[in-house]
Amino acid sequence: MAALWGPVRSAAGALRAWGPPGPHRGKTVHAPRRPLPRTPWTVRGPPPGTPLKEKRPVQEQIPGLEQVTYAGKQHFVPWLSRPQFPPWDRGWHHPRHSPGPRYEEMPLYKERVCYVCHQRCKMLEGVKQALWLTKTKLIEGLPPKVLSIIDEPANQLENQDERVQNAVSHARVWHNTELIPERESYCPVLLEDLIHLCRTMASKYPSLCKRVLARDYRVAATWERGSSLLQVRGLNGILLNAMNPLQPVASNDEILATENHTLEPFFPIFPTIDLQEVNVYEERNDTGFREGYPYPHAHTLFFVESANLRPTRFRPEQLRAKMLMFAFGNALAKAKILYGNDPKVLEHPVVVQSIGTEGRIFQFMVFQLNTTDLVSSDGVKNLVWIDSDQYMYDYIRYRPGLYKKVVKLPPGIYGYRPDVFKKFLALYLHGAV
Template sequence: MNSTDCSKQINGGRRCLSVINAHIQRHTGALSSVRQALWLTKSSLIHGLPSHITSPAAVPENQLLNQDERVQNAIKHARFWDTTEPRPKKEKYSNTLLHNLLHLCATLQPTHPAIGRRILAENYSLAASWKRGDDLFQVRGQNGLLHCSMDPLPRVCGETEVLETSDQILESFYPVSPTIDLQQVNVYKEEINCSGFREGYPYPHAHTLYFLETPDSNSKLRPEQFRAKMIMFTFGNALARAHKLYGTQSVLEHPITVQAVGTNGRIFQFLVFQLNTTDLSEDDGIKNQVWLEEDVELYDFAKVRPLIKRKEVKVRIPL
């Protein structure tokens, strides 16, 4: 993988508010809510996913042969078969299930050639910075698994709908500051925007980010915090790409879209982020857009049934 480390930080320079820093997550106050993430990214929230993403799932040509059975086998493999222990740990079966489902999706490549123009990248380092009011913010670190693509995702909303976001009002946190629980760090370079991949990488576009719940109890996030983290990393990937393509252009002629999927091995979160503007300093003007589908259950439960051996009772009748 043609990657580069852009997560190094030098003491000194300007004070910066670290929104997400995967390297010091234990000692950093995580975002408290999706509301806070929306304010930080100057975004409006739309509940549910866009119809052009959900409707193709009902088309038979987009479904696998024996799809239900194969998905159930993927779940059984993750929860029961891929372990030597009586019960696999969540970090184990969550990761296995995610890769199993991605493998099933990849089998559609013969009828969907665009799948072959994507590749999975692990442990890439992201860094993105922006100004909100008088404060400088930064999101950086490693979020895990990323689907990179040769082609960018199409925009979700057209130009008219994007312009209409100017009339939307961001939710206020008054009298509490929306940055009250963010950690301050020293940064040597203010304008750092790095996607984690070197120039010339053949898959430069972030397509879908995948998030798994951390097994570490010290850094475990509540569901609302988990979704906020998804927003910040999709935004960070889109912002880094926008600076690469358009430089200082604020309102993007061609918005950048990034998707995200988060799971704990049973419940899934789905998110689509459309970056319309990099002018985030003030509350007015064009807003970015977030589509969020929360708490989608893939299955109800998975339970190992105890093995009961047959007991034969022999009755001896005396003669």
């Protein structure tokens, strides 16, 4: 600060010593304030008042006249025209420097636009938009069939609360050497530890051994909604596959009662907003596994939102919409393999569960595909049960809270809620109990 205000003080001293005679002689005269100099760290772009650099005009070829260029000079000459050289052909294909074919020249190019939902699509309207795209009716809370598993004391682990808190401490504290670990490190560890706790129930329920976890598989499902062609495609979360499918959660009367349900519109927003528009695509319905795979039925999808940067992170509403779209995609791909591509009301609905977390908040979902007739909004709808924003704990204190050298708040987990893991375990045991 002394260096910054030094010249000002010296100027003020000079004015005080050599100022003109009068009432102001001997008083401090402050120098006028001027704006700080513009630096690359404070502003962007040229300073105000700077004339914009005009673009070099494109010289058109006049028929009958030959342009005189500086191609023969092999250096720039300002009063001669710029030469136009043909594109250089290196004589062999370079994968990095090859422009590639145009979209219109690709074999899978189609005039009709397809709207694709992939793993990074953030829907503006969230669950409401996903309900309209999948022709689904929303029911708050978990279905009674799953709640009956929660209420049964025999479906719980020994020392369950202690083991779950140890799993949280392992992911947030013991697994890392950092004081405050990042999401990318502790979120996958927490999910794997919770799944491992659920897997220990296999000694009581042997049918749990007939399941397997699949990673990095690709699902593809195509359907028409109104006048739009839609696809769910690409990588998604960890999938728990089973040898036997899940039984329908809703009864036939509840399925038929969905005919009177009206889907909620969100005008003036278009339903396909935030979906990727592509013209090069293939209309596929693929579960991601080959024919004859011993675990062909999707049981539960696990989603982990572990982005460290907040702009790239999915909000809870967007995460629930993503869970719904991919649960619907897995169910639709399986239904079209079993019952064909003709739109119809399914005799045996397909059920797929989904669990999402960002390390502290859990989202639970049960989706039941009742129909593949998705063009119009009339008739039987699909069903989804969502139990949203379930906090497993409030926060974790990594260091003790001291007051006058006395530990007032010891390190550990605060605000732990045991009911959240009970729901997690109930969805895992669904179909085996």
